Amino acid sequence: MTILGTRQILDADLRDWRKLARALHARFLTGNFSTGLALVAAIGELAEEMDHHPDVVLTYPHVDVKLLSHDASGITERDVRLARAISELASAHGIAADPAAPAVVELAxxxxxxxxIGPFWAALLTGDSGAVDGDDVVDPSGRVPLLWFQHTDAHETPRQRFHIDLWVPHDAADARIAAAVAAGGTVVDATRAPSFTVLADAEGNRACICTTLDR
Known part of the structure; x- marks a missing residue:
C-alpha cells in the first residue's frame, strides 16, 4: 500500500477530516449519548464491511474517530475511502462534524x-521497556501521548527539558496561536510556520503548535 502525502490528502477534500501527525481525525457532534452510540454501532458495521477498523471514542456530546493503516504505518487510500464513507454515514444520520476540534498532544x-534513556521512558509510560520505535516511545493502547526524543548536544550536567507539541488542523492553527497570545503568550519563532510555530508563556515555558503543512 502506498502512503499518501499531505498534499494528496488535502486534494482528497475530506471535509470532515484533518490529518494530525500520522493519522486522520474527525469529531462528530452527536449531542447525546444514545445518538453517539448509534453512530458508533453504524461505524462498526461499516468497518466490518470494508475490513478496515478505525479507533473510535464515544463521549456524551461527540464521537471522535481516528484512521490509520497500521500495517503501512501511514494514511492510505483505504483510510480515505473509509473516511468518506463515515462522513456519508454521519450525514445520513443528521450528524455534523467539527473539523477544527481534533487535537493531538505529543511530548518532546x-x-x-x-x-x-528510551527503555526507561518506555517502561515508565507503558510498562514495556521495548515500546520504542526509533526516536519515539509508542503506547499501542493509546493510554499516554507519544514521547519523542529531540537530538541535542551532549552535556555533563544532568538536565531535563521537555516541551509540548500540539497538533491541530492546518486551518485552525492561526486561531489557536492567536488565542494563546491573547492569553498572555508570545510567539518565539515562526520561521518554520505553518509546519510549526514556537510559543512561550509568561515564564518562558515553550510549546509548539504543529500542522502537517510544509513537511
Missing amino acids: LDTADPTA
Missing part, C-alpha cells in the same frame, strides 16, 4: 543519547 524530550 531533549537528549544526546535516545538509546540510553
Whole structure:
C-alpha cells in the first residue's frame, strides 16, 4: 500500500477530516449519548464491511474517530475511502462534524543519547521497556501521548527539558496561536510556520503548535 502525502490528502477534500501527525481525525457532534452510540454501532458495521477498523471514542456530546493503516504505518487510500464513507454515514444520520476540534498532544524530550534513556521512558509510560520505535516511545493502547526524543548536544550536567507539541488542523492553527497570545503568550519563532510555530508563556515555558503543512 502506498502512503499518501499531505498534499494528496488535502486534494482528497475530506471535509470532515484533518490529518494530525500520522493519522486522520474527525469529531462528530452527536449531542447525546444514545445518538453517539448509534453512530458508533453504524461505524462498526461499516468497518466490518470494508475490513478496515478505525479507533473510535464515544463521549456524551461527540464521537471522535481516528484512521490509520497500521500495517503501512501511514494514511492510505483505504483510510480515505473509509473516511468518506463515515462522513456519508454521519450525514445520513443528521450528524455534523467539527473539523477544527481534533487535537493531538505529543511530548518532546531533549537528549544526546535516545538509546540510553528510551527503555526507561518506555517502561515508565507503558510498562514495556521495548515500546520504542526509533526516536519515539509508542503506547499501542493509546493510554499516554507519544514521547519523542529531540537530538541535542551532549552535556555533563544532568538536565531535563521537555516541551509540548500540539497538533491541530492546518486551518485552525492561526486561531489557536492567536488565542494563546491573547492569553498572555508570545510567539518565539515562526520561521518554520505553518509546519510549526514556537510559543512561550509568561515564564518562558515553550510549546509548539504543529500542522502537517510544509513537511
